[in-house]
Amino acid sequence: MDFNGFKQIVIEKCAQLGIEEYELYYQSAASTSVSAFQHEINQFTGATEGGVCLRCIVDGKMGYASTEALTAQQAERIVEKAAENATVLESEEQVFLCEGGQTYIPLEEKKGAMPTTEEMINKVLATQEKLYAADPAVIDGCQTQGVAESCEIAIYNSKGLDLHSKTDLTGLVVVAVVTDGQEMANDYQIKLAQFDAIDADKLAAEAVRSAIAKLGGEVAPTGQYPVVFSPEAMSDLLQTYASVFSSRAAQKGLSKLAGKEGEKIASDAVTLVDDPFHPDAPMPRNFDAEGSPTYKKNLIENGVFKTLLYNLKTAAVDGRKTTGNASKAGYAGAVGISPFTLYLAAGELTEEQLLQKAGNGVYINSLGGLHAGANAVSGDFSLQSAGFMIENGRRTTAVKSFTVAGNFYELLQNITAVASNLELPGMAHFGSPSVLVEGLSIAGK
Amino acid sequence: MISREICKKVLQKAVSTGGDYAEIFAENTTKYNIAMIADKVDSISDAVIAGAAVRVYKGMRSVMASTVDTSEAGLLRCAEQAAEALGQGSAAMDIVLRERIFGDIHPIRTVPGSVGSKEKVEILKAGYFAAREYSNAITQVTGNLLDVDHNILVANTEELYTQDRQIRTWISLSAVAEINGETQTGSCNPGCRMGLEMFETVDPREVGIHAARQAVTMAGAGYCPAGVMPVAIDNGFGGVIFHEACGHSLEASSVAYGRSQFAGKLGQQIANEKVTAIDDGTIPNAWGSINIDDEGTPSRKNVLIENGVLKSYMIDKFNGRRMGMVSTGNARRESYAYTPTSRMTNTYIAPGTDRNEDIIASIEYGLYAKEMGGGSVNPVTGEFNFAVNEGYLIRNGKICEPVRGASLVGKGSEILRNIDMVGTQLDMGQGMCGSSSGSVPTNVGQPMIRVSSITVGGR
Numbered sequence: 001m002d003f004n005g006f007k008q009i010v011i012e013k014c015a016q017l018g019i020e021e022y023e024l025y026y027q028s029a030a031s032t033s034v035s036a037f038q039h040e041i042n043q044f045t046g047a048t049e050g051g052v053c054l055r056c057i058v059d060g061k062m063g064y065a066s067t068e069a070l071t072a073q074q075a076e077r078i079v080e081k082a083a084e085n086a087t088v089l090e091s092e093e094q095v096f097l098c099e100g101g102q103t104y105i106p107l108e109e110k111k112g113a114m115p116t117t118e119e120m121i122n123k124v125l126a127t128q129e130k131l132y133a134a135d136p137a138v139i140d141g142c143q144t145q146g147v148a149e150s151c152e153i154a155i156y157n158s159k160g161l162d163l164h165s166k167t168d169l170t171g172l173v174v175v176a177v178v179t180d181g182q183e184m185a186n187d188y189q190i191k192l193a194q195f196d197a198i199d200a201d202k203l204a205a206e207a208v209r210s211a212i213a214k215l216g217g218e219v220a221p222t223g224q225y226p227v228v229f230s231p232e233a234m235s236d237l238l239q240t241y242a243s244v245f246s247s248r249a250a251q252k253g254l255s256k257l258a259g260k261e262g263e264k265i266a267s268d269a270v271t272l273v274d275d276p277f278h279p280d281a282p283m284p285r286n287f288d289a290e291g292s293p294t295y296k297k298n299l300i301e302n303g304v305f306k307t308l309l310y311n312l313k314t315a316a317v318d319g320r321k322t323t324g325n326a327s328k329a330g331y332a333g334a335v336g337i338s339p340f341t342l343y344l345a346a347g348e349l350t351e352e353q354l355l356q357k358a359g360n361g362v363y364i365n366s367l368g369g370l371h372a373g374a375n376a377v378s379g380d381f382s383l384q385s386a387g388f389m390i391e392n393g394r395r396t397t398a399v400k401s402f403t404v405a406g407n408f409y410e411l412l413q414n415i416t417a418v419a420s421n422l423e424l425p426g427m428a429h430f431g432s433p434s435v436l437v438e439g440l441s442i443a444g445k
Numbered sequence: 446m447i448s449r450e451i452c453k454k455v456l457q458k459a460v461s462t463g464g465d466y467a468e469i470f471a472e473n474t475t476k477y478n479i480a481m482i483a484d485k486v487d488s489i490s491d492a493v494i495a496g497a498a499v500r501v502y503k504g505m506r507s508v509m510a511s512t513v514d515t516s517e518a519g520l521l522r523c524a525e526q527a528a529e530a531l532g533q534g535s536a537a538m539d540i541v542l543r544e545r546i547f548g549d550i551h552p553i554r555t556v557p558g559s560v561g562s563k564e565k566v567e568i569l570k571a572g573y574f575a576a577r578e579y580s581n582a583i584t585q586v587t588g589n590l591l592d593v594d595h596n597i598l599v600a601n602t603e604e605l606y607t608q609d610r611q612i613r614t615w616i617s618l619s620a621v622a623e624i625n626g627e628t629q630t631g632s633c634n635p636g637c638r639m640g641l642e643m644f645e646t647v648d649p650r651e652v653g654i655h656a657a658r659q660a661v662t663m664a665g666a667g668y669c670p671a672g673v674m675p676v677a678i679d680n681g682f683g684g685v686i687f688h689e690a691c692g693h694s695l696e697a698s699s700v701a702y703g704r705s706q707f708a709g710k711l712g713q714q715i716a717n718e719k720v721t722a723i724d725d726g727t728i729p730n731a732w733g734s735i736n737i738d739d740e741g742t743p744s745r746k747n748v749l750i751e752n753g754v755l756k757s758y759m760i761d762k763f764n765g766r767r768m769g770m771v772s773t774g775n776a777r778r779e780s781y782a783y784t785p786t787s788r789m790t791n792t793y794i795a796p797g798t799d800r801n802e803d804i805i806a807s808i809e810y811g812l813y814a815k816e817m818g819g820g821s822v823n824p825v826t827g828e829f830n831f832a833v834n835e836g837y838l839i840r841n842g843k844i845c846e847p848v849r850g851a852s853l854v855g856k857g858s859e860i861l862r863n864i865d866m867v868g869t870q871l872d873m874g875q876g877m878c879g880s881s882s883g884s885v886p887t888n889v890g891q892p893m894i895r896v897s898s899i900t901v902g903g904r
Binding site: 037043045046047049050053062064065066067068069070074077081082084085090091092117140141143175177183184186214219222253254256333334368371372373377378381382384386401403406440445 | 507
């Protein structure tokens with residue numbers, strides 16, 4: 001049955017069990033993916049997945065249960081299970097459902113239809129050929145993948161909330177594999193946009209150029225250096241440490257930013273923004289995972305810490321309003337907190353001027369093992385890196401297989417300059433220009 | 446889950462445009478997770494994951510379509526979508542399905558779904574408060590108890606119709622300690638392919654104490670120095686070094702496409718002759734074990750490297766076609782919504798002959814990595830990294846003060862040659878391994894090893 005039919009059974013079952021406060025969260029995604037290997041399509045995937053999560057308040061506790069099977073039996077099961085699970089909870093924090101009748105910033109209509117399978121295949125095969133044509137160093141192993149996804153979210157609750165959103169995403173992923181006869185190197189590039197708006201030549205050339213640049217690199221020398229992080233590397237760091245801006249983490253002693261609002265936590269050069277409506281974001285959202293309206297906000301303004309990110313529950317704990325940052329990892333997950341598009345605002349310098357300012361140091365354009373080598377609670381990180389040496393203000397030798405170590409909280413204070421080249425790589429959840437950081441530890445040869 | 450009759454019709458539809466092989470994978474999974482923070486049971490998630498996927502091959506092409514609608518009509522639509530994506534034309538194949546029961550080598554004595562929440566909360570609390578009460582320096586503890594009941598069905602045009610039930614239980618405790626304003630974390634996350642009887646052999650209190658002890662030790666530690674040095678990596682989760690430095694590069698998903706540092710190297714010496722490495726999905730009740738893989742091939746013990754010589758890759762059916770090799774029973778997927786590919790199960794370096802004390806004594810100045818965190822690798826270049834959660838400096842052959850914030854980086858092909866001492870006491874650690882077919886449970890393992898030279902990232 002469809003979501004509406006399922007919803008009616010849940011409403012009746014809640015009434016029967018005397019459950020007055022509840023919410024249904026429905027998420028469904030239909031995606032198509034086409035991949036090419038060598039000169040032909042080798043994989044095609046059409047996936048539909050999604051499910052419903054019921055949250056209900058029983059004796060002041062929020063019980064959850066969810067299912068992917070939209071059947072009458074499952075509709076009744078999730079009501080019974082959510083109510084039963086609520087009785088096991090002990091947290092005394094007050095729980096809330098979002099009020100209905102609020103005002104939402106309207107989303108701009110995105111133009112253009114989803115590509116047909118044939119259009120996807122043609123674009124993927126054409127792009128794959130551009131990879132091979134870009135340079136004689138290119139070898140088999142290269143891959144081009146086209147992706148088209150439609151995602152639907154609906155939230156309905158007993159307080160009159162009835163929200164629905166549908167967002168489409170299309171894009172290309174290319175992997176270039178190259179060799180110099182001695183070793184191999186690879187690079188991948190993602191471009192999210194309407195297929196006809198993607199410049200396949202540029203995307204392929206960029207992946208091949210970046211892959212070739214990684215060949216024959218040396219190991220960086222061990223020591224303390226000024227470091228320039230590329231937009232991609234700094235975006236990765238922001239993603240890894242986004243949880244320090246969560247009010248829940250702060251309230252539970254898992255972020256050192258607790259109680260620091262109004263204080264200087266970063267250098268003057270740092271302004272950090274969360275924007276649910278950023279034009280580069282493929283899936284803009286005007287309501288969060290609880291249904292609260294979303295808005296653009298500065299987390300750090302010229303180095304001064306302005307606000308943590310909140311949902312309804314954590315806002316009540318701190319006696320303030322939600323910032324509309326409730327999030328869910330999948331439809332079944334507990335409501336948490338996360339930014340929408342979190343980025344470091346652009347500065348004035350060009351990247352060349354930033355390198356000149358650095359003088360002698362290391363330029364890092366790739367970080368690895370962020371899920372393991374970075375600790376969000378202590379802020380410490382020690383991460384696999386690759387990039388270039390900076391000598392007399394210029395990028396010189398390629399370097400790899402070294403680590404950069406430091407502490408995120410200290411790094412915020414030590415960002416001495418921010419360039420103007422703001423980029424939002426990949427899914428555009430995080431973004432940054434190139435930044436110059438003083439005094440990080442490099443471990444290499 | 447789905448009858449043989451319906452499977453037959455769906456497979457017939459799937460190959461109706463000329464596919465030479467088709468498969469149905471269906472699942473019905475329940476996941477129940479209890480989470481604690483700030484001394485209270487904070488949230489419970491209780492989810493049913495149910496759906497199916499149809500795959501069709503034609504030569505080197507593979508098409509997959511998945512659906513949450515597992516009714517006969519829903520499955521037929523799914524098969525039709527796959528068949529249409531494969532191409533035009535009409536074809537027919539005689540489909541015969543014989544039910545096979547491979548047997549279950551992982552006995553479950555207490556199915557978690559048959560036990561009430563209260564009993565599970567008691568188990569979690571025992572571990573949680575053991576961590577909390579370990580020291581005054583502990584400022585926060587988070588805990589999770591997860592149980593998964595994963596039921597799968599696989600039917601294919603090679604006459605197979607079979608089902609498997611995979612039950613897993615996992616407890617995870619993380620502690621935060623603060624000493625003189627320095628905050629550090631510790632964690633312990635054991636899991637088994639068992640029911641709640643797992644806690645007869647794994648004491649949740651010891652899990653909590655382990656996490657808390659690590660947090661307190663690290664909060665009192667200075668930063669690890671940076672540089673190239675010898676490292677002794679202890680047993681258990683230390684096996685993540687092989688998983689990252691070599692394991693991923695032996696998966697057919699990299700090898701079949703030439704995207705691996707070890708493609709074309711079968712029979713060659715790729716590691717120190719002290720290294721024998723095995724992937725074995727048949728260890729009873731081990732976290733990464735499976736009776737059958739997600740293509741219905743029985744799991745088996747595969748010797749990957751024997752005395753340093755590359756013996757085998759880990760192969761699934763589809764990538765095996767391109768390699769001209771048969772499946773090794775390593776096809777895995779997080780759920781029906783992912784296209785399966787070759788993945789690790791329980792992967793470990795086999796015991797050697799060196800004594801732990803000799804390994805430590807052999808190092809004049811280096812690092813003793815007692816507990817490892819996660820890592821990652823680029824299989825093309827073999828460049829890998831992983832984090833050291835608990836490390837100590839070694840001076841003059843003796844373990845000295847603890848150091849924090851270390852990570853190890855290197856190139857797989859070089860590091861495998863640098864593993865020049867291998868201990869005798871094999872142990873395993875549990876992890877969730879993320880890759881293109883999603884997140885799957887895997888064991889890593891090894892006895893203590895010495896890496897004669899590796900880059901230690903510190904400050």
